[in-house]
Amino acid sequence: MGKVGIIGVGQSAFVRGFPGSIRELAFEGFKECMKDAQMSVKDIDATVVCSAPEYDKQRSPAGVFAEYLGLTPQPTFYVETLCSSSTTGLKLAYSMIKSGLHDVVMVIGFQKMSEISSAESQERMGRGADIQWESPFGTMMPAYYAMHARAHMAKYGTTPEDLALIRVKASTYGQINEKAVYRKAVTADMFTDPANPMAGPVASPLRVGDCCANADGSSCIIVASEEKAKAFSKKPVWILGIGAASAPVNMAGRDLFSGLSVGEIAGQQAYKMAGVTPKNINVAEVHDCFTIAEMMAYENLGFAKPGEGRELIRSKATYKEGTIPVNVDGGLLSKGHPIGATGGSQVRTIVLQLRGEAGNMQVKDPQIGLVHNIGGVGLYGNVLIFGR
Amino acid sequence: MAKKKEEDLRFKKFGTVSFTAITKTNDFVSHLEQGKVMGTKCKDCGMTFFPPRADCYKCLASNVEWFEVTGKGKLVTYSKLEYGPVGFEADLPYAIALADYGTYKVFGRLSKNVAESEIKVGMEVKTVVNKLPNGQVNYVFEKA
Numbered sequence: 001m002g003k004v005g006i007i008g009v010g011q012s013a014f015v016r017g018f019p020g021s022i023r024e025l026a027f028e029g030f031k032e033c034m035k036d037a038q039m040s041v042k043d044i045d046a047t048v049v050c051s052a053p054e055y056d057k058q059r060s061p062a063g064v065f066a067e068y069l070g071l072t073p074q075p076t077f078y079v080e081t082l083c084s085s086s087t088t089g090l091k092l093a094y095s096m097i098k099s100g101l102h103d104v105v106m107v108i109g110f111q112k113m114s115e116i117s118s119a120e121s122q123e124r125m126g127r128g129a130d131i132q133w134e135s136p137f138g139t140m141m142p143a144y145y146a147m148h149a150r151a152h153m154a155k156y157g158t159t160p161e162d163l164a165l166i167r168v169k170a171s172t173y174g175q176i177n178e179k180a181v182y183r184k185a186v187t188a189d190m191f192t193d194p195a196n197p198m199a200g201p202v203a204s205p206l207r208v209g210d211c212c213a214n215a216d217g218s219s220c221i222i223v224a225s226e227e228k229a230k231a232f233s234k235k236p237v238w239i240l241g242i243g244a245a246s247a248p249v250n251m252a253g254r255d256l257f258s259g260l261s262v263g264e265i266a267g268q269q270a271y272k273m274a275g276v277t278p279k280n281i282n283v284a285e286v287h288d289c290f291t292i293a294e295m296m297a298y299e300n301l302g303f304a305k306p307g308e309g310r311e312l313i314r315s316k317a318t319y320k321e322g323t324i325p326v327n328v329d330g331g332l333l334s335k336g337h338p339i340g341a342t343g344g345s346q347v348r349t350i351v352l353q354l355r356g357e358a359g360n361m362q363v364k365d366p367q368i369g370l371v372h373n374i375g376g377v378g379l380y381g382n383v384l385i386f387g388r
Numbered sequence: 389m390a391k392k393k394e395e396d397l398r399f400k401k402f403g404t405v406s407f408t409a410i411t412k413t414n415d416f417v418s419h420l421e422q423g424k425v426m427g428t429k430c431k432d433c434g435m436t437f438f439p440p441r442a443d444c445y446k447c448l449a450s451n452v453e454w455f456e457v458t459g460k461g462k463l464v465t466y467s468k469l470e471y472g473p474v475g476f477e478a479d480l481p482y483a484i485a486l487a488d489y490g491t492y493k494v495f496g497r498l499s500k501n502v503a504e505s506e507i508k509v510g511m512e513v514k515t516v517v518n519k520l521p522n523g524q525v526n527y528v529f530e531k532a
Contacts, residue, residue: 119471119473119474119477120474122472122473122474123473123475126473127407130439130495131407132399132407132439133439134495135407136402136403136405136407137404137484137495137496137497138404138405138472138475138476138482138484140469140471140472140473142471143469143484147465147466147467147484147485148465149467150465150466151509154465154510201470202470202471203467203470203471204467204468204470205467251493251495252438252439252494252495254493257464257465257486
């Protein structure tokens with residue numbers, strides 16, 4: 001059985017309040033991807049559409065997009081695993097190609113979050129956890145991740161200052177990424193100035209600056225069999241490893257709070273399948289919906305030992321010039337987090353990096369890249385490893 | 389004409405806002421109203437469940453009995469919310485937390501009686517029933 005490669009990537013700009021409908025938003029990522037791949041819609045055998053439900057009113061968006069993007073009569077369907085939806089879509093595309101059912105599959109991720117208020121959005125996201133037993137207490141994503149931050153601090157002595165450094169790094173690259181929703185600089189002293197919005201309390205110990213921005217956005221990836229990838233693309237990027245895992249939805253069912261078990265398990269699977277170790281990774285995109293999430297990802301993926309993630313950010317090892325560059329496109333923190341589009345955007349960044357086309361964000365000559373995409377509060381986790 | 393079957397919607401009373409109307413564990417709410425926080429235990433294999441479940445995935449049976457959450461648990465972690473989801477504005481600020489009882493864990497809220505300066509990961513807590521101002525009922529962790 002041959003390899004499976006990525007031959008086209010695209011995304012919309014991640015923005016606040018996209019001035020259009022979801023099909024028009026999907027078109028933005030689709031257009032960039034089709035131009036990148038220089039393919040026609042007739043070359044696409046099937047489409048997988050990914051988002052988290054209930055942010056807009058459209059039920060079953062797959063058929064709507066297929067029509068708007070000219071992808072009928074080819075098959076299409078919808079899939080979701082909350083914030084990791086589009087890497088789950090990618091895993092499905094890989095499986096569909098490996099099975100021999102299709103040769104070229106498109107994965108479209110999207111989310112239009114601006115149709116509802118921020119508090120409504122927190123309620124929707126909170127309901128991506130245990131609605132029967134936890135939501136009645138008034139839960140929301142920042143608070144769940146804040147519980148992990150508290151546990152990490154209590155166990156390892158990680159500080160709020162360490163977390164702020166992760167946001168500072170994200171802003172370094174958000175400023176130079178024209179697709180990012182948050183283009184401003186963030187400095188560590190903003191977190192210690194009570195008058196600065198970044199220092200505003202959200203859910204202790206997390207502050208406004210520790211949280212990613214809601215955004216509207218879309219992403220699009222074209223995946224192909226080895227034969228088709230070589231025929232259509234001069235620089236296919238190969239999928240070397242895929243790992244995926246789930247965890248109990250209720251925090252009461254879990255044992256690990258200073259990390260996310262799904263990141264760890266999916267990472268181990270992906271490394272094994274790809275035949276590489278954390279030391280082989282030259283550039284990574286990790287799911288930094290909150291600063292603590294990036295810190296846990298360092299440790300869950302083996303870039304640092306448990307409790308030593310802070311040394312990576314303190315020494316700037318995860319900056320572009322460091323030993324293991326992480327989220328050098330601004331990450332979810334600065335690029336923005338349009339839930340269903342996020343995984344596809346992470347994949348796009350790694351593909352551009354491995355092709356040497358990442359512009360001012362380019363890491364020096366990377367051979368192997370990694371994507372870590374989490375759904376819910378570590379409810380779902382996908383880790384993918386890519387090579388040239 | 390057949391009389392309309394009366395629905396058992398007790399679970400709507402759980403928490404500030406309940407998102408579930410009917411569950412096979414509706415008795416949980418009646419126990420709360422009697423001052424007891426209860427989990428379930430599979431009578432066949434002995435596995436304890438908190439939050440309570442009606443069904444055991446190991447035994448493929450629904451043969452469970454109620455047990456009371458008593459004694460002391462240890463605070464695993466917590467977070468104080470300064471901003472809340474729609475429907476919870478009147479409760480702010482409040483802290484959500486997790487307590488470890490050894491064979492099971494309990495997710496809930498910290499009591500407002502616990503001063504912020506007293507909260508420490510690892511501290512001993514007990515789980516007690518709490519009546520909410522809007523007539524709803526939940527449970528909170530008090531200092532043990």
